[in-house]
Amino acid sequence: MDAFIISIGSELLTGHTVNTNAAWLASQLNMAGVGVSEVRAIPDNEGDILRALNDAAEKTTFVLLTGGLGPTNDDITTRALCKYFGSDLITDSKVLEDIRLFFKTRGRDPGSVNLRQAMVPEKAARVIRNPYGTAPGLWFEKGGVSFIAMPGVPHEMQNMFSFKILPEIRKKSPGRHILHRHVLTHGIGESFLAERISGWEKSLPPAISLAYLPSAGIVKLRLSASGEDEEELRNLIGEQIAGLRKIIGEFIWGYDNDTLGQVVGKLLRERGLKLGCAESCTGGYLSHKITLIPGSSDYFNGSIIAYSNRVKEEILGVPAELISGKGAVSSEVAGSMARGARKFLGCDFSVAITGIAGPSGGSGEKPTGTTWISISSEKGTISRKYTFGDTRERNIMRAANAALAMLAGAISDKFYNQE
């Protein structure tokens, strides 16, 4: 059983949009044991859509379309599907109700353009209601092939696919499984990691493949296996991960979809502790990673973003002579910021970051990317220096990840923060 993905939208052919929808769908399908035979991106053009539907129906059992279901004139997927299936449009009263409700809860009038989205092909076997937007999904069956059209807005598509489409696809394709597990590390570069685990990697059973996925100081190791018995695959991968823990345990901070923000949050929650931050060069990004986690208000008191020295002095209580004497990017100032944040935000743990994000501001002694991170708790203050690169956005991300890893280590008394 396999699938053919048709991505519809001119923005995919001008390079303005990267086709992340196709990659996301492909990975979801793979995990359900459904391979993808082709991904085709085409413009909002009836002829191209009809040709793709014909080619797909010849090759595969599931044809997944994204995009072109919206309310504006450039959205013509529904029209092409009507032509392909020889269908008329009818009004779906439930979808009409959904659209009206969608706008009502937002205190707005839907207008005639939006209501038009309640017109669906009468030959659709199923109309899939969209709780996060106004364009419904459409499911057709013809000659043993399922054709499933979804909106192109990523979060609408992902929600619809995960909860309303994937369960049906699973029912139709029992037996085959592809299993992936991720081991998440911090504090060791990709090539050093590869050297450290080369013996383990060489002795992996042939059913398991390994990939290195690095980003902003974090290296994910992906172990993949395919077979018929899901339980067996799970055990096989589990054994290998246990072996990996013995070699690089001190660098592992999580698995699969864990985030460092979650890991830190869980540690704080378990211990009933409160956290606060003082950020300079990361400018709010560290706090954002912490507060992306639902329920983070239970353990996060807040943060002082001290971009100017005046705020460092007046709100965090960093002595002016410390800044002029040691420089704003120094162990002493980072430590003082952390202690100030802990006091003024009234928390058990605090973390402070001060660094040179770039592109300007670096010097011979302190090049762009130089960053000090300090953690303060009743046990005292610990500070570390990091030297990242010269790209502003990446420096911000790497500093936030390093701070979270250091924090997780400090709260749990483990040590997975070496660089």
Place this chain on the structure above:
Amino acid sequence: MDAFIISIGSELLTGHTVNTNAAWLASQLNMAGVGVSEVRAIPDNEGDILRALNDAAEKTTFVLLTGGLGPTNDDITTRALCKYFGSDLITDSKVLEDIRLFFKTRGRDPGSVNLRQAMVPEKAARVIRNPYGTAPGLWFEKGGVSFIAMPGVPHEMQNMFSFKILPEIRKKSPGRHILHRHVLTHGIGESFLAERISGWEKSLPPAISLAYLPSAGIVKLRLSASGEDEEELRNLIGEQIAGLRKIIGEFIWGYDNDTLGQVVGKLLRERGLKLGCAESCTGGYLSHKITLIPGSSDYFNGSIIAYSNRVKEEILGVPAELISGKGAVSSEVAGSMARGARKFLGCDFSVAITGIAGPSGGSGEKPTGTTWISISSEKGTISRKYTFGDTRERNIMRAANAALAMLAGAISDKFYNQE
């Protein structure tokens, strides 16, 4: 003149690699006046490659292939090209020299597997040497169609395309240009925008096409035109944008690659003003958007992230009875936070956000997504209520964008912040 992109590699069909190569190529081609009619991602499989070559040759003048030229066994693009063009393989002595040199400068032995990459189809019109890797590019001509195969490693492909392929493509398609311009709006939904500009849209000259690209409260309008005279296209699109400004000028905050963070920064810098924030539900994301801009320390003093009520009271000076009486998510508390931030951060303009990001915390009266944003300056305090959706991450993004749009409006005395 248009192009067909064939992306070869199983990793594109498992979702492990997002097809950024295709987006990059498409944007380069577009800028050179060559449209892309289709992007097709297929596995390393001879049958699929041959079918794609046939389909592509029927439709287009340039067929661009990436991937599958490497030294390992799963790389079969060269073999498929030999079959398609009825060609044998011969050793290219210059490529052989390149490969030997590549490994020599890295202090390693190439080995027989790598040397195999010097075998190229004898019918290739041109072998394109690769300064950044070992796999050469291949250029074929047949029936007026150019077939160009490049390595899949992004930086090798980009370098080869920019310096060795694009100049040749430009020679073959002289004078043809595709021009895109983006008009960036905030504060009006896609469908309302479409209704508002429907008359303008209907009277667009046939050379111009329009697309709506919505994300997190921002709708980008893309105007595209193709023709022979770049200057003429620029004027043609410019005239239409001037018309658009008359209809929806109050919603337009920028053009092309502008970000709201840049626009706000520019307004502050021009006026010599300082900014500070008080964030609750956005938890640092607003400050992050502001501080992503290089040089933002010139006008951004800092921010108080007041996640707990205690921080709202003690650092921002919000009266406790205001929070208990009106609720933390209220016009009064937002206004008080903004005034507190302006005072304690010592700035000219401040913006405060308080809302229910979700997923929990909502009520009948104040559903998840309810958000108050206030701006304080010496002119006074203005506050607005927004009702976003029920997804935490999207609510955070939409609130930050709304705050920046509101701020830009307040600083410039324009009004592009209505919802």
